[in-house]
Amino acid sequence: MLIAAALAAGAASASALAGTSDADIAALVAKENARVVAWRRDFHQHPELSNRELRTSGIVAEHLKRLGLEVTTGIAKTGVIAVLEGGKPGPTVALRADMDALPVAEKTDVPFRSTATATYQGETVGVMHACGHDAHTAILMGVAEILAGMRAELPGKVMFIFQPAEEGAPDGEEGGAPLMLKEGLFASTKPDALFGLHVFSTLPAGTIGYRPGAFMAGSDGLRIVVHGRQTHGARPWAGLDPIVVSAQIISALQTVVSRQVDLTENPAIVTIGTVRAGTRGNIIPEAVEMRGTIRTYDPAQRTDVLARVTRTATRIAEASGATAEVQFGATPNPVTRNDPALTLRAVPTLTRVAGEGHIREIGLQTPSEDFSYFAREVPSLFFFVGVAKPGVPANEVADNHSPLFYVDESALPVGVRALTQLTVDYLTGRMK
Ligand SMILES: [Zn+2]
Ligand SMILES: [Zn+2]
Known part of the structure; x- marks a missing residue:
C-alpha cells in the first residue's frame, strides 16, 4: 500500500x-x-x-x-x-x-x-x-x-x-x-x-x-588576385598597373548581375568586400588581392554566375597584359x-x-x-x-x-x- x-x-x-x-x-x-x-x-x-x-x-x-x-x-x-x-x-x-x-x-x-x-x-x-x-x-x-x-x-x-x-x-x-x-x-x-x-x-x-x-541564399567566397609588375608611380609604362586593371574588374563584375543574369527568375549578388594592394602613393604595386561574396538561389544559376565572374576577371586582366587568378571558397553554403x-x-x-x-x-x-x-x-x-x-x-x-x-x-x-x-x-x- x-x-x-x-x-x-x-x-x-x-x-x-x-x-x-x-x-x-x-x-x-x-x-x-x-x-x-x-x-x-x-x-x-x-x-x-x-x-x-x-x-x-x-x-x-x-x-x-x-x-x-x-x-x-x-x-x-x-x-x-x-x-x-x-x-x-x-x-x-x-x-x-x-x-x-x-x-x-x-x-x-x-x-x-x-x-x-x-x-x-x-x-x-x-x-x-x-x-x-x-x-x-x-x-x-x-x-x-x-x-x-x-x-x-x-x-x-x-x-x-x-x-x-x-x-x-x-x-x-x-x-x-x-x-x-x-x-x-x-x-x-x-x-x-x-x-x-x-x-x-x-x-x-x-x-x-x-x-x-x-x-x-547559397553563398560562395570569392578571391581574385590580379598580378601586374611593380614600378615607379611616375613611370607606369615601365611596369603593369594591377590597380587600374582591378578597378575595371570591379566595375565589370557588377554587370554580371545587372546585365547578364535573368533577374526575373532569381536574384543574385556579386560583392567585392576587400581590396588590398600597395604600400605608397608613388609605387605601382606588383599585385592586388580582392575578396568578395556571391549569393545565388539555384544550382544552375550559381554555376553560370561563377563562370561569368571567372571569365570577366581573367579576360579583363588579359586585355591589359596582366593575369587574374580567381578562386572560390572551399566550403560554399548551399x-x-x-x-x-x-x-x-x-x-x-x-x-x-x-x-x-x-x-x-x-x-x-x-x-x-x-x-x-x-x-x-x-x-x-x-x-x-x-x-x-x-x-x-x-x-x-x-x-x-x-x-x-x-x-x-x-x-x-x-x-x-x-x-x-x-x-x-x-x-x-x-x-x-
Ligand atoms: Zn551571422
Ligand atoms: Zn547567424
Missing part, C-alpha cells in the same frame, strides 16, 4: 510536471525565462570566435548532462550533441543552435556588453555576439530543460545540436555544419525532422518569419531550403506560439546559413524570430553583424516556446 501510494504520488507529480498542452508549455516557458535571459547575457558578455567556443560549449555540455541526457562533446572541435529519449516509442526530432560570435567590437550600451578581444587572422580584434548566436544557444538550453521535464510523456527522441563555427572556420581550418556531418552527426540516428531558428534584426520582437522552399510540406505543417504551431498577426511569410533572404548542409540531409524548417526593439522602424535598426546589433529579450520566450511546441506537436502527432 505504501508502495502504491508512493507510485501514485510519483505519477501525480510527474504528470503535473509533464503536461504537454499549449498552456502547460507556455507556463513552463515563462518559468524558464529568467534562466534563459541569464544564460544569454552571460554568453553575450563572454563571446568566442568560430572553432574557439570552449567556455560556451562547456557550459552547454554541463547543463545537458545535469538534465540526464546522453551527451557527446568535441564533435567538429567544440560541438555538443545530446539525445533525450522519450518515455514512449516514436520519431526523432533534431533542434539546432549555433554558438559562435564574430570579430566585431561591440558598440551597444547594454550593461552586459562584450569587451572581449581575440586573435583573428593574425590581428587582435574585438569579439561580439553580433549575430545573436548567444540567444540561440540560451534558447535551446531552455528548450532542453523543458523537454527533459516532460520526457515520460514524449513519444520518440529529441536530438539537440549545439554547433560551432556557423560564421565560418578561420582560414585553414574546417568547421561548422559540414564538419559535424563529416564526423558522423547523423550516422547512427537520422532525424525525421530538424528545426532551427535565427534571431533577425528587421522583424519586430517576437514576430516569426518563415518561407517554404528556398529561403536563404541554399537554405525549407521542406515545403514540413513548413506548411509547422505554420499552425508557429501561429499558436507567435499569435495571429505576429507571423508572416517573408521574401528570399540574401544572408546564407550553414544550416543548409543539415537541411540537405533531413526534412527541415529554419525560421526567423524578430528581435527589433519595439518602436524602432525597420530601416533604422542595426543589422545582424553590426557593432550595434541588439536583441530585444522579449523575443527569447517566443523562441523557446516555438522550438518546444514544434517538437511536442511533431512527436505527438499533433502536427498534421
Whole structure:
C-alpha cells in the first residue's frame, strides 16, 4: 500500500510536471525565462570566435548532462550533441543552435556588453555576439530543460545540436555544419525532422518569419588576385598597373548581375568586400588581392554566375597584359531550403506560439546559413524570430553583424516556446 501510494504520488507529480498542452508549455516557458535571459547575457558578455567556443560549449555540455541526457562533446572541435529519449516509442526530432560570435567590437550600451578581444587572422580584434548566436544557444538550453521535464510523456527522441563555427572556420581550418556531418552527426540516428531558428534584426520582437522552399541564399567566397609588375608611380609604362586593371574588374563584375543574369527568375549578388594592394602613393604595386561574396538561389544559376565572374576577371586582366587568378571558397553554403510540406505543417504551431498577426511569410533572404548542409540531409524548417526593439522602424535598426546589433529579450520566450511546441506537436502527432 505504501508502495502504491508512493507510485501514485510519483505519477501525480510527474504528470503535473509533464503536461504537454499549449498552456502547460507556455507556463513552463515563462518559468524558464529568467534562466534563459541569464544564460544569454552571460554568453553575450563572454563571446568566442568560430572553432574557439570552449567556455560556451562547456557550459552547454554541463547543463545537458545535469538534465540526464546522453551527451557527446568535441564533435567538429567544440560541438555538443545530446539525445533525450522519450518515455514512449516514436520519431526523432533534431533542434539546432549555433554558438559562435564574430570579430566585431561591440558598440551597444547594454550593461552586459562584450569587451572581449581575440586573435583573428593574425590581428587582435574585438569579439561580439553580433549575430545573436548567444540567444540561440540560451534558447535551446531552455528548450532542453523543458523537454527533459516532460520526457515520460514524449513519444520518440529529441536530438539537440549545439554547433560551432556557423560564421565560418578561420582560414585553414574546417568547421561548422559540414564538419559535424563529416564526423558522423547523423550516422547512427537520422532525424525525421530538424528545426532551427535565427534571431533577425528587421522583424519586430517576437514576430516569426518563415518561407517554404528556398529561403536563404547559397553563398560562395570569392578571391581574385590580379598580378601586374611593380614600378615607379611616375613611370607606369615601365611596369603593369594591377590597380587600374582591378578597378575595371570591379566595375565589370557588377554587370554580371545587372546585365547578364535573368533577374526575373532569381536574384543574385556579386560583392567585392576587400581590396588590398600597395604600400605608397608613388609605387605601382606588383599585385592586388580582392575578396568578395556571391549569393545565388539555384544550382544552375550559381554555376553560370561563377563562370561569368571567372571569365570577366581573367579576360579583363588579359586585355591589359596582366593575369587574374580567381578562386572560390572551399566550403560554399548551399541554399537554405525549407521542406515545403514540413513548413506548411509547422505554420499552425508557429501561429499558436507567435499569435495571429505576429507571423508572416517573408521574401528570399540574401544572408546564407550553414544550416543548409543539415537541411540537405533531413526534412527541415529554419525560421526567423524578430528581435527589433519595439518602436524602432525597420530601416533604422542595426543589422545582424553590426557593432550595434541588439536583441530585444522579449523575443527569447517566443523562441523557446516555438522550438518546444514544434517538437511536442511533431512527436505527438499533433502536427498534421
Ligand atoms: Zn551571422
Ligand atoms: Zn547567424
